[in-house]
Structures are given as structure tokens and as C-alpha cells.
Amino acid sequence: xxxxxxxxxxxxxxxxxxxxxxxxxxxxxxxxxxxxxxxxxxxxxxxxxxxxxxxxxxxxxxxxxxxxxxxxxxxxxxxxxxxxxxxxxxxxxxxxxxxxxxxxxxxxxxxxxxxxxxxxxxxxxxxxxxxxxxxxxxxxxxxxxxxxxxxxxxxxxxx
Amino acid sequence: xxxxxxxxxxxxxxxxxxxxxxxxxxxxxxxxxxxxxxxxxxxxxxxxxxxxxxxxxxxxxxxxxxxxxxxxxxxxxxxxxx
Amino acid sequence: xxxxxxxxxxxxxxxxxxxxxxxxxxxxxxxxxxxxxxxxxxxxxxxxxxxxxxxxxxxxxxxxxxxxxxxxxxxxxxxxxxxxxxxxxxxxxxxxxxxxxxxxxxxxxxxxxxxxxxxxxxxxxxxxxxxxxxxxxxxxxxxxxxxxxxxxxxxxxxxxxxxxxxxxxxxxxxxxxxxxxxxxxxxxxxxxxxxxxxxxxxxxxxxxxxxxxxxxxxxxxxxxxxxxxxxxxxxxxxxxxxxxxxxxxxxxxxxxxxxxxxxxxxxxxxxxxxxxxxxxxxxxxxxxxxxxxxxxxxxxxxxxxxxxxxxxxxxxxxxxxxxxxxxxxxxxxxxxxxxxxxxxxxxxxxxxxxxxxxxxxxxxxxxxxxxxxxxxxxxxxxxxxxxxxxxxxxxxxxxxxxxxxxxxxxxxxxxxxxxxxxxxxxxxxxxxxxxxxxxxxxxxxxxxxxxxxxxxxxxxxxxxxxxxxxxxxxxxxxxxxxxxxxxxxxxxxxxxxxxxxxxxxxxxxxxxxxxxxxxxxxxxxxxxxxxxxxxxxxxxxxxxxxxxxxxxxxxxxxxxxxxxxxxxxxxxxxxxxxxxxxxxxxxxxxxxxxxxxxxxxxxxxxxxxxxxxxxxxxxxxxxxxxxxxxxxxxxxxxxxxxxxxxxxxxxxxxxxxxxxxxxxxxxxxxxxxxxxxxxxxxxxxxxxxxxxxxxxxxxxxxxxxxxxxxxxxxxxxxxxxxxxxxxxxxxxxxxxxxxxxxxxxxxxxxxxxxxxx
Numbered sequence: 002x003x004x005x006x007x008x009x010x011x012x013x014x015x016x017x018x019x020x021x022x023x024x025x026x027x028x029x030x031x032x033x034x035x036x037x038x039x040x041x042x043x044x045x046x047x048x049x050x051x052x053x054x055x056x057x058x059x060x061x062x063x064x065x066x067x068x069x070x071x072x073x074x075x076x077x078x079x080x081x082x083x084x085x086x087x088x089x090x091x092x093x094x095x096x097x098x099x100x101x102x103x104x105x106x107x108x109x110x111x112x113x114x115x116x117x118x119x120x121x122x123x124x125x126x127x128x129x130x131x132x133x134x135x136x137x138x139x140x141x142x143x144x145x146x147x148x149x150x151x152x153x154x155x156x157x158x159x160x
Numbered sequence: 161x162x163x164x165x166x167x168x169x170x171x172x173x174x175x176x177x178x179x180x181x182x183x184x185x186x187x188x189x190x191x192x193x194x195x196x197x198x199x200x201x202x203x204x205x206x207x208x209x210x211x212x213x214x215x216x217x218x219x220x221x222x223x224x225x226x227x228x229x230x231x232x233x234x235x236x237x238x239x240x241x242x
Numbered sequence: 243x244x245x246x247x248x249x250x251x252x253x254x255x256x257x258x259x260x261x262x263x264x265x266x267x268x269x270x271x272x273x274x275x276x277x278x279x280x281x282x283x284x285x286x287x288x289x290x291x292x293x294x295x296x297x298x299x300x301x302x303x304x305x306x307x308x309x310x311x312x313x314x315x316x317x318x319x320x321x322x323x324x325x326x327x328x329x330x331x332x333x334x335x336x337x338x339x340x341x342x343x344x345x346x347x348x349x350x351x352x353x354x355x356x357x358x359x360x361x362x363x364x365x366x367x368x369x370x371x372x373x374x375x376x377x378x379x380x381x382x383x384x385x386x387x388x389x390x391x392x393x394x395x396x397x398x399x400x401x402x403x404x405x406x407x408x409x410x411x412x413x414x415x416x417x418x419x420x421x422x423x424x425x426x427x428x429x430x431x432x433x434x435x436x437x438x439x440x441x442x443x444x445x446x447x448x449x450x451x452x453x454x455x456x457x458x459x460x461x462x463x464x465x466x467x468x469x470x471x472x473x474x475x476x477x478x479x480x481x482x483x484x485x486x487x488x489x490x491x492x493x494x495x496x497x498x499x500x501x502x503x504x505x506x507x508x509x510x511x512x513x514x515x516x517x518x519x520x521x522x523x524x525x526x527x528x529x530x531x532x533x534x535x536x537x538x539x540x541x542x543x544x545x546x547x548x549x550x551x552x553x554x555x556x557x558x559x560x561x562x563x564x565x566x567x568x569x570x571x572x573x574x575x576x577x578x579x580x581x582x583x584x585x586x587x588x589x590x591x592x593x594x595x596x597x598x599x600x601x602x603x604x605x606x607x608x609x610x611x612x613x614x615x616x617x618x619x620x621x622x623x624x625x626x627x628x629x630x631x632x633x634x635x636x637x638x639x640x641x642x643x644x645x646x647x648x649x650x651x652x653x654x655x656x657x658x659x660x661x662x663x664x665x666x667x668x669x670x671x672x673x674x675x676x677x678x679x680x681x682x683x684x685x686x687x688x689x690x691x692x693x694x695x696x697x698x699x700x701x702x703x704x705x706x707x708x709x710x711x712x713x714x715x716x717x718x719x720x721x722x723x724x725x726x727x728x729x730x731x732x733x734x735x736x737x738x739x740x741x742x743x744x745x746x747x748x749x750x751x752x753x754x755x756x757x758x759x760x761x762x763x764x765x766x767x768x769x770x771x772x773x774x775x776x777x778x779x780x781x782x783x784x785x786x787x788x789x790x791x792x793x794x795x796x797x798x799x800x801x802x803x804x805x806x807x808x809x810x811x812x813x814x815x816x817x818x819x820x821x822x823x824x825x826x827x828x829x830x831x832x833x834x835x836x837x838x839x840x841x842x843x844x845x846x847x848x849x850x851x852x853x854x855x856x857x858x859x860x861x862x863x864x865x866x867x868x869x870x871x872x873x874x875x876x877x878x879x880x881x882x883x884x885x886x887x888x889x890x891x892x893x894x895x896x897x898x899x900x901x902x903x904x905x906x907x908x909x910x911x912x913x914x915x916x917x918x919x920x921x922x923x924x925x926x927x928x929x930x931x932x933x934x935x936x937x938x939x940x941x942x943x944x945x946x947x948x949x950x951x952x953x954x955x956x957x958x959x960x961x962x963x964x965x966x967x968x969x970x971x972x973x974x975x976x977x978x979x980x981x982x983x984x985x986x987x988x989x990x991x992x993x994x995x996x997x998x999x
Contacts, residue, residue: 032289040284044538047922050457102509104508240621
């Protein structure tokens with residue numbers, strides 16, 4: 002079976018992998034690169050658990066063919082923290098108890114980062130609409146929304 | 161003596177709404193009930209297919225639970241939760 | 243110490259004011275970092291060397307006899323290493339729970355719902371497995387099917403099981419039917435009660451089947467070796483259940499199976515059973531390689547869950563002073579393809595939030611050609627509460643009473659009889675009703691154009707078996723190992739209780755979920771039991787350790803153990819002749835005083851206190867589209883004692899939002915030919931962030947006397963009130979009472995239009 006060689010940048014690192022045509026970028030990230038943070042909740046772009054930022058845009062990686070990532074710059078949940086410090090969103094999610102089972106958490110963090118990159122001072126309503134493509138069945142979203150709003154404050158006004 | 165209360169369904173087997181039984185624990189009680197009312201399926205308690213409520217608490221797998229003179233006992237189906 | 247303050251505007255209680263040092267605080271959860279960093283391993287995240295992918299072929303028909311299965315073409319396809327069908331599994335007994343489990347995992351002679359597993363393939367890649375599964379040729383003889391309760395209960399209905407005779411009817415019927423069981427609870431004389439009532443209201447209600455909707459599809463990896471041993475990595479609500487159920491389905495001894503719990507991506511009751519593990523085990527045995535099966539979302543909808551739909555007829559009588567005296571209820575619940583206890587549970591719950599002199603409750607459990615019911619958070623209670631609390635609201639309106647005052651007037655207390663017979667233990671319903679009545683939300687003026695609804699809900703809660711092992715490490719830290727999968731923050735709760743007992747900082751305690759070979763038997767995380775029952779085992783093990791620590795201190799000091807007290811994490815010499823010994827000082831010296839310190843407790847927890855919740859919502863209804871918008875929502879729930887208030891609030895908020903989804907949008911929609919038409923999150927619409935306001939919480943704490951810290955399970959009851967809350971709020975906003983859920987835009991619009999004309 003013929004496989005395509007894909008070269009791209011993931012979380013700042015140059016990487017390459019071989020993939021079958023028709024394979025999703027989500028499966029390539031998970032199986033070829035071992036980046037398991039993005040999850041498959043539906044495979045149809047409805048739940049957002051596989052969210053990544055690709056070339057500056059929030060995307061469902063289950064809806065992207067792996068070869069489409071050639072030459073792209075990708076951020077996954079694993080790329081949010083530095084070696085010694087969590088991203089403010091991650092820290093606020095922890096302190097705000099914004100996760101229960103945690104399966105949707107990587108997707109929410111990425112979607113929230115995409116929002117705050119564009120709009121550093123969102124209203125509650127703007128947060129709710131920006132996260133409307135991400136499903137969480139555990140929390141009722143209350144603590145997620147509060148944590149994103151708190152992270153926005155922290156990013157705007159670093160200690 | 162502990163008092164066993166029967167549900168509508170169970171009364172079809174017992175003919176009475178309640179009965180007072182001298183029993184030290186649930187195992188003893190169930191064996192007496194089975195002897196009195198063979199069709200009641202009281203023995204199902206011994207396989208946890210039937211639970212027992214004692215003084216308001218539903219106990220899914222009773223056996224050695226002690227009974228007192230004031231115990232109120234019901235045979236109920238075991239529960240399941242989410 | 244790393245505790246965080248309560249976020250503003252959530253919770254009025256659970257603030258650690260109870261005199262405890264750790265219980266009631268809000269530390270960052272121990273497993274949190276892995277989960278925000280994307281490192282936490284769920285079952286689908288595991289890959290093993292040489293691993294194959296399994297794919298399950300499912301029936302496209304709702305009811306059919308399997309005439310033959312030809313796997314020869316599939317076996318010859320590239321990459322295929324093993325194929326199994328029902329014939330490879332042990333024969334199922336003719337009836338009972340074991341048959342239901344075995345025949346749900348894989349169909350035998352008949353398929354009973356569209357999506358029923360028929361055969362499976364293991365191959366080198368996902369695509370090869372799928373292609374080969376689709377190449378299996380199954381010849382079906384189609385049978386007539388039934389998809390709803392009324393059709394299934396009809397005299398001439400096609401019968402699913404020719405050996406199913408209604409239980410609870412005397413004499414027992416001699417003809418099989420789809421009515422698996424009839425349940426009756428009665429007290430007093432309902433006819434007399436209605437005769438004496440000033441007001442009698444009679445209504446019929448219906449609710450639709452809904453899915454638990456956990457975001458993680460079922461997944462497992464199974465590795466069987468040449469000696470017949472299997473290691474299973476699975477996402478479930480109980481790995482001991484996975485072990486026993488897999489053994490049952492395969493006819494294996496449980497000792498052949500080790501189950502390692504993966505992180506679980508949501509369950510809500512839906513992962514209290516198994517679907518795929520025995521299939522993967524048999525494929526792995528045949529192939530001699532590890533096999534991974536991950537269900538697709540479509541398969542999750544078609545073949546797992548759901549919670550049942552129901553039809554409920556209520557007749558309720560009350561006096562003009564607002565006293566509810568009499569209720570007659572007829573309930574029928576879908577069971578799915580095999581018999582369950584949904585209607586029985588509905589019967590037990592339907593009038594539980596009320597004291598009644600006269601009641602007659604009759605329920606029917608009905609099988610039909612849909613996937614088998616699985617528990618979903620307080621199973622059966624939401625539909626029952628929808629019926630009763632809708633009628634109660636009408637009574638309040640008729641007698642001109644505030645709906646909360648009416649509920650307070652009729653609420654049971656300790657010692658009152660439950661509808662199913664036994665007397666209530668200590669319960670917190672009245673406190674929840676009063677908490678909502680006194681809440682800022684209920685005291686606020688309702689904004690123009692909106693409607694306000696209230697309702698209450700009940701759920702039993704369950705105890706069951708739990709085990710915990712607590713090991714003290716040489717540096718004075720502790721490891722707490724339990725057998726309860728952490729579905730929503732229970733590791734943190736276990737650590738908090740251990741911290742309180744031992745007097746250790748909560749972050750010096752490492753809570754671990756142990757596999758089936760490192761910790762004692764523990765029942766499924768269900769019935770809101772983990773923090774209650776497993777927490778009880780943790781406390782018991784810690785108390786054992788405190789005794790051991792006192793003895794070690796006594797040995798160190800060469801004094802009588804009676805002279806040693808355990809205070810705030812240190813051994814203190816009563817007579818005061820010795821400097822206190824910290825826990826770390828004792829464990830550091832443990833080899834000299836008798837060896838390492840550890841304790842294990844296993845118990846069958848008694849006294850899970852019943853749970854109640856009372857909720858209020860304000861809604862607006864778009865007159866042009868019928869869309870219901872939740873403008874404000876407040877929930878009060880009796881937690882007994884909140885161990886980690888943030889996760890208590892989380893359970894309350896999550897339950898509420900699932901209930902809102904059930905009330906407003908979610909429903910299984912079947913085509914006439916028996917196929918699910920909305921097996922995806924696009925068409926099966928669960929609530930998203932933009933649908934909702936903040937969910938305000940009031941944690942009521944009426945300590946449960948059966949638990950060392952007063953814990954009552956909090957996981958389930960929150961889903962019960964939202965169904966009637968939404969219906970009551972929509973009725974208040976529009977003047978139109980809708981008795982069929984969901985209150986989706988087309989249905990609301992239809993009702994508004996009908997009311998106008």
C-alpha cells in the first residue's frame with residue numbers, strides 16, 4: 002500500500018511521518034506521533050474533542066486528511082505548557098475544577114486558546130459561543146466558562 | 161418479633177399483609193418465610209435476586225443482618241444505579 | 243498547601259466551615275495535571291506492539307432470525323487474523339440476566355435491534371478490519387418488529403422472546419408477551435381518597451429514550467496469551483465488573499482475567515456494563531495478538547445505552563388547603579431488547595417527594611426492538627418526576643399556592659412511609675425546598691416575558707462493596723489505593739478523607755485506582771456510591787493505621803499505647819514526657835519498630851442516605867420558533883457533607899444540564915423500519931455552552947449518620963428535577979402545558995399554535 006510522506010511543524014518541532022491516503026490527521030497525530038491529547042469523540046466534527054490549531058485556525062483534526070497537514074504549523078494540547086510552567090488556561094482549569102472525566106479537556110483548552118489569541122478580553126457570551134463546538138457532558142460548562150474568563154484576566158495582566 | 165410487610169404482589173402468595181416472625185437475622189427470617197410461603201420466592205434473598213429493607217434501609221445482599229423486636233422488614237427487588 | 247477559594251457565585255455552603263481541616267476544602271485534584279496536559283491515558287490511547295484492530299459487524303435489522311453467517315470471504319481478505327461470530331461463544335442459558343448480557347455482547351439465533359453485534363474481525367489496520375467485517379455474509383429472516391411501548395403491549399404484538407411470561411401477574415400468564423414484569427405499590431384506598439379530594443387532576447405524559455452521551459466511546463485493548471490469561475485495558479465504571487462480566491460471557495474463570503482500569507471519559511451509568519471486551523478477548527485468543535476495539539460514535543448510539551422512554555398516567559387528588567392526599571399512577575417503561583427493572587424503579591420514585599394517605603402505583607416493564615436499557619444517572623426517576631411534579635404544579639395553581647410552599651407542606655420527613663413501604667431515614671428534602679425558597683434566585687422578581695418553574699427529585703443512592711489499601715511511605719507520605727474508577731474527581735475526595743484522618747497534607751497523599759490484582763474487590767462506580775462507600779473503606783483503613791501509628795510511637799517511647807494519642811498528624815504523649823512524633827518520624831523509623839505500615843479495609847457499605855434535589859429555572863420562549871432559552875437556573879441538593887465542594891457542584895451542574903438536554907432537545911428518533919435516524923451529535927443534540935447560563939448551586943448539608951463524615955452520594959439526583967422544572971417554566975411562560983418531551987422547538991411551536999386556535 003502506498004503511503005504519503007508528510008512534513009510539518011507540531012508544537013514547534015519539525016516532524017515527519019508516513020500516512021495512508023484517506024487517514025485523518027487525528028489518527029496520524031495519535032498513532033504516528035504519539036500525541037494522544039486530541040481525542041476522537043465522534044469522528045464527524047461535532048464534538049471538538051480532537052481540536053487543534055492549524056496555521057492559526059481552530060480545526061477538528063478528525064475532519065482533516067493527514068496529507069493536508071504537509072507544510073502546516075500545528076498546535077495540540079501537548080504544546081500549551083512550557084517545561085516548567087502550565088499555560089494559564091491549564092492552571093485555571095485545574096484551580097477552577099473545570100474538568101471531571103477530562104476527555105474533552107484538551108479540546109476545550111485548544112478552543113479556548115484559539116479564542117483568547119483572537120480576543121483577549123471576551124465576554125461570557127463570547128466565551129460560550131466560541132466553545133459551542135466543543136461538547137462536555139460532565140460539567141454543564143459552568144466551571145469551564147469561568148475558568149476561561151479567569152485565564153483571560155491572568156493573560157492580560159501577568160503577575 | 162420482627163414484622164415483615166408484604167407488597168400487593170407478595171400478598172397473592174401470603175394472603176396476609178404482614179406477619180410477625182421471631183428471627184435473629186435475615187437468613188433465619190428468610191428460611192422461615194420460605195417454609196411458610198413456598199411460592200413467595202423469599203429464598204431469592206439468598207442469591208441476592210431479592211433485597212431486604214430493614215427499618216428503611218434497602219440492603220442488596222442481606223444475610224447476617226440482625227433483627228430486633230421492632231424491626232420492620234420488606235422484601236424488595238435489588239436496585240441499580242447510574 | 244494548595245487550596246483554591248470557591249469561585250464567586252457558586253455554592254453557599256461546602257466552605258469548610260464544619261471544623262474539618264481538609265474535608266470541605268478545594269485542592270487541585272491529583273490527576274488534574276495529566277488531564278490538562280493531554281497525558282492522561284484513556285483506553286483508546288493505548289497501543290501495544292503487534293496490536294490488531296477489531297471491528298464489529300452489526301445488524302441492519304431491528305428483528306430478524308440469523309439463518310447463516312458466511313465468514314469465508316472475510317477470512318481471505320488482506321490483513322485479517324481472526325473472525326468470530328456468536329457460534330464461537332459459549333451457549334447462553336435460556337433466560338435471565340446472564341443470557342441478557344451474553345446475547346447483548348453478541349447475537350445468537352436472533353438479532354433484537356438494529357446495531358446488535360453479529361460478528362467481528364481482527365486485522366492489521368482499522369480499514370482492513372472494517373472492510374473484512376463488511377464482507378461477512380449474514381443471511382437474515384426478517385421478523386416483524388416493535389419500537390414503542392403501545393405497540394409492544396398490544397395483544398397482537400410480535401413477541402421478542404417466546405419464553406417471557408409477565409412476572410407480577412397471578413396466575414402467571416401462559417402466553418408469552420413483551421411485558422416482562424408488572425409492579426404494584428399501594429397504600430390506603432385511592433377511590434376513597436379521590437372521593438374526598440377537592441381537586442383531582444388526571445394527565446398522561448410521555449418521555450423519549452435518551453443516551454448517556456459520554457464523550458469517550460467504549461474502548462478496550464485485550465492481550466490474551468498462550469496460557470489462556472487475558473489482560474484487559476478498558477474504560478468502564480468498574481473494572482471488577484469488566485472482569486466478572488467478561489468471564490461470564492466467555493465461560494472463563496475470573497482468575498484468567500486481569501483488568502487494568504484506563505481513565506474513563508464519562509459514563510453516567512452507561513459504562514456499568516460491557517459490550518466489547520469479550521469480543522476482543524476471543525479475537526485476541528484466536529489471533530495470538532493484542533486486539534483493540536474502539537466503538538464509533540454511531541455504534542455507541544445504536545448499540546449502547548440508552549435510558550428508556552416512558553408513558554406515565556397520573557391521577558392526583560388534593561384538598562383546597564394544598565394537602566395532596568391521593569395519587570394513582572400507571573407507568574410503562576421501555577426496557578430495550580431484554581427485560582430490566584426500569585418501571586419498577588419508576589414506581590418506587592414517582593411520588594417519593596410527597597406524603598400521601600392513599601396511593602396505587604402500577605408499572606410495566608416492556609421489551610421492544612431497541613438496544614438494552616442501561617442505567618443513566620438516577621435511572622427511571624426523571625420521567626417519573628416529570629409526571630408527578632407537572633401535576634403538582636397544576637394543583638398549586640388551582641389552589642392558588644406558591645409551588646414551593648405546596649411542596650414543603652407535603653414533603654416527607656424521617657419516619658414517614660416511603661411509597662414502596664419502608665420508612666424514610668434522615669433526609670434533606672425539606673432543607674432543599676427551603677434553600678430554594680430562600681435563594682436569591684427565587685426571591686428575585688421574574689423578568690418580563692419569562693416563566694419560572696420549580697420541581698423536586700429523589701434518588702435512592704447505593705452502598706455496595708468497596709476496598710481500599712493505604713500504605714504509609716518511608717518519607718511520611720501516603721498512597722491510597724482504591725478499586726473505584728475516578729469518573730469525576732473521586733481521587734481527590736479519597737485523598738481529602740485520608741488527609742483528615744491521618745492529619746497529613748492532602749498533597750502528601752497519592753490516590754491511585756488499582757487494577758483487579760492490586761486492590762480488593764470493589765463494585766461498580768454507580769448509585770452515587772464512590773465517595774460514600776469507597777470513602778468509608780479509606781477512612782476505615784486510615785483508622786487502622788492510626789492505631790498502628792500509636793503502637794509504633796508507644797514502642798519508640800517504651801510506654802503503654804494507652805498513653806499515646808494521635809493528634810493532627812502526630813503521636814502525642816498524654817503524660818507529656820515525650821516530644822510529639824510526626825507521621826514522617828514514625829514511618830522513617832518503621833523498620834526498627836516492626837516494619838512498614840499499611841492497612842486494608844474491605845466492606846459492604848450500609849446506610850447510603852437517600853438523595854434529594856430541588857431546582858428552579860427561569861425561561862423565555864420564542865413565540866415564532868418555539869425555542870426555549872434557559873435564562874437562569876439554580877439547584878439545591880443535599881450532599882450530606884461536601885468532601886470536595888467544587889466537584890460536588892460539578893456533579894450538581896452536570897446532572898442539571900443533562901436533565902435540561904433531556905427536557906428540551908434529546909431524543910432517539912427511529913424510522914419505521916427500525917433504524918436509529920440520529921446516531922450522531924449533529925442530530926442528537928446535547929446542550930452546548932451557548933445554550934446555557936451559569937448553573938447556580940446551593941449545597942445543602944444534612945449529614946448522613948451512616949458515614950464517618952456524613953457523606954451522601956451526589957452523583958445522580960441532579961438529573962431528576964430538570965424535566966418537570968422545564969415543563970413547569972414553559973407552562974408559566976406560555977400558559978400552555980406540554981406533557982410530551984422533549985420540549986423541542988417544533989413541539990413547543992405546535993402546542994402554542996394549537997392553543998391559539
